[in-house]
Amino acid sequence: MARLNVNPTRMEMKRLQSRLKTATRGHKLLKDKTDEMVRRFISIAQQNKRLREEVEQDLANAMGSFAQARTQADSRIVDEAICMPSRSVTLQCSKRKVMGIDVPQIEISDTSTQLYPYSFLSVTSRLDDSVRGLNSVLAKLIRLAEVEKTCNMLADEIERNKRRVNALENIMIPQLTETIRYIKMKLDESERSATVRLMKVKDIINN
């Protein structure tokens, strides 16, 4: 293991020892953080999967109804019927902190309660089904977007955090321990040589 390029002095050793202490504590903290993030991530990912399954199912139904509506009536009439929506969806967005990362929080706020923007004369009830279906799936879709984004960001953060933990564990801490050991050896060695020198001098004087 490579040791740091430092002067083997007592002061340097003290400095490195305090760094080692900080690194060890940081490593423990980061490891705990990763554990907690993984725990949360698993529950969010499961929620994400469940939600996506539901949304895909509902969406397929609504799309199917819409396709049928377009074949039952003239597709141009259907297009025209829905081209001027009676409502517009706006979202309330804010940011929420999950384990120190900003994740979006999205809520739907409707402007109108009227669902069908067309007259019932020209189109079939299939279109109503489709619009109703889409309307109910929309809320879920927004929720899915929120959960999926959280999932993405949490996964990124976990990966980054793992890298940090590994860097501390496998590089930083061994390097510091190695260097401290090296300095200690050097200091001991110089102490011994000083003693030996003194003994030699004493011998010379006594003779």
Place this chain on the structure above:
Amino acid sequence: MVNKIAVIGDKDSVLAFKSVGVEVFDATTAEQAQDLVKKLSQGQYAVVLIAETLAVQIPETLAKAKTRAFPAVVPIPTTAQSNGFGMQGIKADVEKAIGVDIIFNK
């Protein structure tokens, strides 16, 4: 303030979203979709829904969009049968975070 929803896809399949007040953007090729995603990312959109068939063709653009809080780009199936692209996204996330896929293996 970001507060709008958009949907990107070929006109026939995503037009239905117009009836519930979502803004519809027409795209049939990967390039068009890519440009739209980039444009909408700079705009006021919080959620961008994109047809799965288009999403599979532009993975890099979607990966870039993933790193920011807004917009949330969500692939949706536009046909009766989903091609599983959305599920793959979750799977990839799980693999990235944990190392092994423990949610889909059950």
